Amino acid sequence: MQPSELLQTIFSQKAVKTPTGEVLPLHSSIDPAEGSFLRTLISQYQPENTLEIGCAYGLSSLYICDGLQKNKIKLQQEGGNYNPKHYIIDPYQKTQWQGVGIHQLQTCGIDFFHLIEKPSELALPELLAQGKQFDFVFIDGWHTLDHTLLDLFYANQLLKVGGVVVVDDVLTIKPVNKAVRYFLNYPAYQFIGKAPYKHSLKRQVYYTVTEFFALLTYLIPLRKKIFNPYWLQSDRNLQVDSPMVAMEKIATDQRSWNWYEEF
Numbered sequence: 001m002q003p004s005e006l007l008q009t010i011f012s013q014k015a016v017k018t019p020t021g022e023v024l025p026l027h028s029s030i031d032p033a034e035g036s037f038l039r040t041l042i043s044q045y046q047p048e049n050t051l052e053i054g055c056a057y058g059l060s061s062l063y064i065c066d067g068l069q070k071n072k073i074k075l076q077q078e079g080g081n082y083n084p085k086h087y088i089i090d091p092y093q094k095t096q097w098q099g100v101g102i103h104q105l106q107t108c109g110i111d112f113f114h115l116i117e118k119p120s121e122l123a124l125p126e127l128l129a130q131g132k133q134f135d136f137v138f139i140d141g142w143h144t145l146d147h148t149l150l151d152l153f154y155a156n157q158l159l160k161v162g163g164v165v166v167v168d169d170v171l172t173i174k175p176v177n178k179a180v181r182y183f184l185n186y187p188a189y190q191f192i193g194k195a196p197y198k199h200s201l202k203r204q205v206y207y208t209v210t211e212f213f214a215l216l217t218y219l220i221p222l223r224k225k226i227f228n229p230y231w232l233q234s235d236r237n238l239q240v241d242s243p244m245v246a247m248e249k250i251a252t253d254q255r256s257w258n259w260y261e262e263f
């Protein structure tokens with residue numbers, strides 16, 4: 001079965017199947033718009049070594065691996081040498097998620113993934129110590145601020161220049177939003193895209209009011225010390241007004257030991 005076919009079935013039935021055939025309701029997954037965004041990035045950037053933190057029922061894994069498989073067919077037809085390898089970190093894949101994520105990949109004949117069943121705080125430093133480098137990192141694991149910052153810290157260490165890091169739940173989960181606002185200040189990274197999202201009128205008005213307020217604060221000395229960063233730069237202004245945000249590593253990270261920017 002093709003991953004796109006399986007994804008269509010899962011989204012239409014709002015359910016997944018365990019390896020023993022039990023049907024479970026779908027939850028905690030990315031949606032089709034976010035999945036298409038991920039797959040488009042994979043097609044545009046053609047990463048060979050990819051890493052994913054947080055697999056659950058394997059929806060993001062299916063989109064990423066679908067993109068990698070399509071690249072493989074295309075590039076090999078053109079005579080290129082492209083052998084993707086997808087690393088997945090999830091401590092609870094075979095327990096809480098009953099192995100569904102991995103089972104979905106196997107159902108689609110995908111054999112170029114490697115599951116690490118450890119929490120990211122243990123798995124990521126191990127990958128770094130092994131000298132692994134990645135072209136693409138997707139973060140959708142434990143969503144506290146410290147944990148997301150830790151995932152981003154290691155993503156930065158593990159990403160090659162020219163590589164891409166994508167974070168999920170940027171709009172809806174405050175600590176993830178905070179972590180990405182901080183990370184976007186890194187001089188070595190630039191925003192490259194976000195999943196499409198339609199805001200309510202109320203939210204659009206909120207963004208417009210804060211952006212107008214931010215303009216007024218330029219007249220005030222020490223504005224950054226006085227005002228909440230959300231009032232000085234709206235999420236829309238920073239391009240983090242979407243559930244999923246992608247950033248490219250455009251240079252080596254050369255921040256000094258005491259580098260800091262308000263976020």
Ligand SMILES: C[S@@+](CC[C@H](N)C(=O)[O-])C[C@H]1O[C@@H](n2cnc3c(N)ncnc32)[C@H](O)[C@@H]1O
Pocket residue numbers: 028029030053054055056057058059060061089090091092093096097118119120121140141142
């Ligand atoms: C929101 S779900 C991921 C959804 C998945 N990306 C998808 O689109 O279907 C979060 C995942 O993070 C995993 N997780 C929880 N704690 C973790 C940790 N410390 N390190 C890595 N992953 C963790 C959970 O087991 C769960 O699978």
